[in-house]
Amino acid sequence: MTIEINDPETIALIRLLAARTGDTDEGAVDAAVTTALGALGGRGTSYRERRNARVRARALEAEQPPSPQSV
Incomplete structure (x- = not known):
């Protein structure tokens, strides 16, 4: 699942938390x-x-575009 975050303030908060915890953005x-x-x-x-x-x-799941199917 992919989550897209476009709010610059939210992105900055995620990056600040990641930096302070030493984790990745996803981990934070x-x-x-x-x-x-x-x-x-x-x-x-x-x-x-x-x-x-x-x-x-x-x-929320219904809002997500379908993932490409591998053949």
């Missing part, structure tokens, strides 16, 4: 997302919230 994003999800802890565990999260994830 992964660590930040993992930390944010961990901070949520038990929140967002109701059936309704899990269903809404699945719907949002599917909508």
